Amino acid sequence: MTSDTNPHGRAGAPSLPTTDWSKKPLRELIGHIVQQHHEYLREEMPTIEEGLELMTVKLGERARGTLVPLLDVFTEMKNELDDHMRKEEMILFPFIERTERYFEEGIPAEPPPFGTVRNPIQTMLIDHDSTFDALKQMRHLTNGYTLPGEDREAHEALYKGLEELESDLRIHIHLENDILFPRAQALESDAIR
Ligand SMILES: [Fe+2]
Numbered sequence: 001m002t003s004d005t006n007p008h009g010r011a012g013a014p015s016l017p018t019t020d021w022s023k024k025p026l027r028e029l030i031g032h033i034v035q036q037h038h039e040y041l042r043e044e045m046p047t048i049e050e051g052l053e054l055m056t057v058k059l060g061e062r063a064r065g066t067l068v069p070l071l072d073v074f075t076e077m078k079n080e081l082d083d084h085m086r087k088e089e090m091i092l093f094p095f096i097e098r099t100e101r102y103f104e105e106g107i108p109a110e111p112p113p114f115g116t117v118r119n120p121i122q123t124m125l126i127d128h129d130s131t132f133d134a135l136k137q138m139r140h141l142t143n144g145y146t147l148p149g150e151d152r153e154a155h156e157a158l159y160k161g162l163e164e165l166e167s168d169l170r171i172h173i174h175l176e177n178d179i180l181f182p183r184a185q186a187l188e189s190d191a192i193r
């Protein structure tokens with residue numbers, strides 16, 4: 001078992017992947033991304049959002065400076081990511097898997113309805129940049145997740161959850177931007193003649 005089989009159970013922080021994904025079949029990499037990283041986000045994001053909402057209510061006026069704007073940025077990022085993951089799972093990933101299967105079976109693949117895989121990839125890259133922007137804004141708002149003097153304990157679990165989410169997202173986006181997408185583009189050039 002590699003350490004990225006279950007990198008972010010509640011017991012521990014996300015760890016760097018140890019599998020060499022540059023050599024595994026793309027369908028395995030896609031399965032890993034969906035099962036580990038997409039599922040993690042779908043589980044954790046609503047929990048964090050709920051925690052933030054409860055805290056803003058509980059702290060009232062004292063939440064105005066940091067938690068209220070933090071909740072705004074987080075909710076927008078969450079909604080964008082939900083949408084983004086759906087696009088990956090319904091359009092881009094199935095296309096990559098199909099292209100790989102055709103290539104392995106020696107069947108000439110038809111060009112996709114979106115012209116080339118570069119087009120949806122370009123859209124996904126823009127989405128990823130938007131996620132990075134949100135992560136940066138949240139770090140800025142919380143002063144790098146530094147616990148405040150007041151209501152320290154209340155912030156602790158929340159900030160920890162947000163930092164774990166950031167680490168996981170960085171691994172997730174690295175796997176897509178730096179491994180899956182370049183390999184999918186190379187595969188498309190080989191498969192579609
Ligand atoms: Fe993804």
Ligand SMILES: [Fe+2]
Binds near residue numbers: 088124176
């Ligand atoms: Fe993505």
